[in-house]
Amino acid sequence: MALEKATSFLSSLLGGGGAGDGEPAATVKSIIIYPVKSARGLEVPQAPITATGFRWDRQWLVANAKGRAYTQRVEPKLALVQVELPPEAFAEDWQPTSDDHMVIRAPGMDPLKIPLAEEHTTIDEVSLWEWSGSAYDEGAEAAEWFSAYFGKPSRLVRFKQVSETRPTNPDYAQGYKIMFTDCFPFLIASQGSLDALNEVLKEPVPMNRFRPNILVDGCYPYSEDLWKTIKINNLTFLGVKLCNRCKVPTINQDNxxxxxxxxxxxxxxxxxxxxxxxxxxxxxxxxxxxxxxxxSLSGKGKGKIIKGLKKLSGGADHMKICSDLNSEQTVTEFREGDGLLGSLVMSMAVPPKSQVAPLALAKEACASMVSGWKQGPEGWMESQSAPEPQA
Known part of the structure; x- marks a missing residue:
């Protein structure tokens, strides 16, 4: 009986079926795209995959007079900037025409229309974190709009894919590339993690504080931390690094x-x-x-669609792990240990209010998951903190 409970628990932890039916427990609840860096997200029913992430995600950013990128860290008013794209922009193989625009809105401002098919002049010395290069300037009207909104000279620029490349950190993801996102092409978070956090907060916060691209539901809190391989719509995603958070989650996205x-x-x-x-x-x-x-490395994923309400398949072989469980070891006993592994089980694997303790859960089983999960020069959670941008 203890082994069956442990199997169910680890199955849910890793995103597999918890009822022994082989069906995935977690589903894609929402897909969120952020066309303008640090502006509000756009929840969409589906999104095409490109070599740099979801199509349209962080293709634009707002820069100051020196070409340095604004983010909510230094310009929290970006949280109030809303972006609209044509619904058909997220269809497979869709190409914009001269009639298609991105519409940008903000409090006290008239709507700003940005042509999706038009390429403007190129400007140099645009910078974001470690990267600097050239980008498309979206023109005088956009510059005047953002300058008026922020009260200082500003420009809207678009990533110039034909000549610029921004690679991900090779210590975690060799060979991948991004546009104006911070570090990696995708960010996943679970509704269970947010619900668990809100149980201990005095005032609950919405998921938009954490700005994920993929929101999943149906798994234990923080179980996404241990997912190595995730399959959605027959596409394979790899978990490469926990997301170390900056000050943005402390900014109310409504005001x-x-x-x-x-x-x-x-x-x-x-x-x-x-x-x-x-x-x-x-x-x-x-x-x-x-x-x-x-x-995306082989090009097999280019243009393929990820849709909401799709089931996930976890990549770990949880049945094999569970076959080595020692039924005399419990979650409670394991949590008494010190070091990284004990803390992980206490803070990530156990649902709120310890609803699953005591379940049989061998230290060797979790150790095999975590030891195979290490990434980067100093371990699986190693933080590569980027410097704060200068406004």
């Missing part, structure tokens, strides 16, 4: 006002101080998992 939560609460159970006490940056917190699409 652009920053605060201290949920980061202050996450520090108590999702920080390096808890998960890796020996790590020097012990105030870093984690929520969500960065992904790459394996099929």
């Amino acid at each position: 652009g006002i920053p605060g201290t939560e949920p980061t202050e609460t996450l520090l108590t159970f999702r920080s390096d101080e808890v998960l890796r006490p020996s790590h020097k940056n012990n105030r870093q917190v984690y929520f969500g998992q960065n992904l790459v699409c394996k099929d």
Whole structure:
């Protein structure tokens, strides 16, 4: 009986069926695209895959007079900028015409229309984090609009794919590339993780604080942290690094006002101080998992569609792991251990209010999952903190 419970628990943890029917437990609940970096997301029913992530995701950014990118870290008013794209823009193989526009809105501003098919002049010395290069300038009207909104000289630019390449960190994802996203092509988070966090917050927060591309439901809280391989619509995604969070989750996306939560609460159970006490940056917190699409390297995934409400298949062989369980070991006993592995089970694997304890869960089983999950030069959660952009 204990082995069956452990099998069900690990199955749900890894995204597999928990009822022994072989069906995936987790589903894609929402797909969110962020056409303009740090502006509001656009929830869509489906999205095509490209070599740099979902189509239209972070193709544009707003830059200051020196070409440096704005983000909500330094310009929280970006949270109030809304973006609209034609519904057909997310259909497979759709190409824009001269009649198709991206529409941008913000409080106190008239709508701004940006042609999707037109390429403007190129400007040099645009920079975002470690990258600098050339980009398409979206013109004087867009520059005047954003300059008026921010109260200082600003320009809207579009990533110039024909000449520019921005690779991901090769320590975590060799050979992949992105446009104006921070680090990796995709970010996944689960509704279960948000629900668990909101149980301990004084005031609940919505998922838009964490800005995922793929929102899943039907799995245990924080189980997405341990997913190595995820299959959606026959496309293979790889989990490459937990997402270390900046100050953006503390910014209210409805009014652009920053605060201290949920980061202050996450520090108590999702920080390096808890998960890796020996790590020097012990105030870093984690929520969500960065992904790459394996099929994008070969071109097999180009143009393929990811749809909402699709079931996920976890890549770990949980039945094989469970076959080695020692029924005398329990979650409670395991949580008494010290170090990274014990903290992981306490903060990620156990649902709110310890609903599953005590379940049989051998340390060897979880150790095999985590040991195979290490990425990067210093481990699976290693943070490569980028410098703050200068406004």
